[in-house]
Structure formats: structure tokens, C-alpha cells
Amino acid sequence: MEKKVICTVCPLGCEMTVIGNGNQIESITGFTCKRGETFGRNEFVNPVRILTSSVKVNDGERPLVSVRSSKPVPLNKIFEIMEIVKGKSVEAPVKIHDVIISDILGLGIDIIASDGIDKK
Structure with missing residues (x-):
């Protein structure tokens, strides 16, 4: 499964592509920092929002x-x-x-x- 994610950790708004199945992530591309990679991983596995x-x-x-x-x-x-x-x-x-x-x-x-x- 492929999921497009726009990072909201900082103002850059990196456009990432996360590929995986269920909780298993095969690859993440498009991030420019470690925090963005973590955001992409979490967004794929367990997306959350402040309500x-x-x-x-x-x-x-x-x-x-x-x-x-x-x-x-x-x-x-x-x-x-x-x-x-x-x-x-x-x-x-x-x-x-x-x-x-x-x-x-x-x-x-x-x-x-x-x-x-x-x-x-």
C-alpha cells in the first residue's frame, strides 16, 4: 500500500511517500529531517490529530x-x-x-x- 503524506512537523511541509503493509513499513521517501521521517512512519501506522x-x-x-x-x-x-x-x-x-x-x-x-x- 502506498500513502502520500504531507508533514506538519515544521513549516516546510515535505511531501512524503510511505510504502508498506499494515504496520510494516517498506520505505519512506521525501522527508528532509529525522522528525519528518518519524511523522511519516506514525501517520502510516497510527494517524492522530488534535481535535x-x-x-x-x-x-x-x-x-x-x-x-x-x-x-x-x-x-x-x-x-x-x-x-x-x-x-x-x-x-x-x-x-x-x-x-x-x-x-x-x-x-x-x-x-x-x-x-x-x-x-x-
């Missing part, structure tokens, strides 16, 4: 608070996590780094506030 979204705030000065995952989330779990996040609401006030959802899907990853919202 960002927003959650409804009751009685807040603003109706929504920005949230993000505390750690990268497996790409194949993002839609399942978003279903939970979109149904969540919190009471104001919300402080930055407040845990909005703890240990989502048992992954050891929290959904945390990335902004603060005062009460009305």
Missing part, C-alpha cells in the same frame, strides 16, 4: 466555548468523539484548561476548554 471544536455554554457571556483534546486523538475515533462533544453543554463560568469531558471513550484523553467564558 478542536466548541461546546454550548449555559448562562455565559458567549454561547460557545472553544475546546480541544488534551492529547492527539486516533483519526478513526474523531467522528465518534465529535458526536459526544456536540451533545455536551456546560454551565458558566468556564476557565481555560477546565476539563469539559474526562477520559473520552476510555482513551485517556480529556476534552478541555481552550478559552474562558464568564457568567452573564
Whole structure:
């Protein structure tokens, strides 16, 4: 299997090609640094992303608070996590780094506030 990957480790955005089967990587080409090679390997075997979204705030000065995952989330779990996040609401006030959802899907990853919202 061949997978094209654009590295996001630094601003260069190296375009890599990773060839392999399952978790076995045969070759990686197109990277310019060791960090890029590691990124390409991880992206092929277990792609992850920091999830960002927003959650409804009751009685807040603003109706929504920005949230993000505390750690990268497996790409194949993002839609399942978003279903939970979109149904969540919190009471104001919300402080930055407040845990909005703890240990989502048992992954050891929290959904945390990335902004603060005062009460009305």
C-alpha cells in the first residue's frame, strides 16, 4: 500500500511517500529531517490529530466555548468523539484548561476548554 503524506512537523511541509503493509513499513521517501521521517512512519501506522471544536455554554457571556483534546486523538475515533462533544453543554463560568469531558471513550484523553467564558 502506498500513502502520500504531507508533514506538519515544521513549516516546510515535505511531501512524503510511505510504502508498506499494515504496520510494516517498506520505505519512506521525501522527508528532509529525522522528525519528518518519524511523522511519516506514525501517520502510516497510527494517524492522530488534535481535535478542536466548541461546546454550548449555559448562562455565559458567549454561547460557545472553544475546546480541544488534551492529547492527539486516533483519526478513526474523531467522528465518534465529535458526536459526544456536540451533545455536551456546560454551565458558566468556564476557565481555560477546565476539563469539559474526562477520559473520552476510555482513551485517556480529556476534552478541555481552550478559552474562558464568564457568567452573564
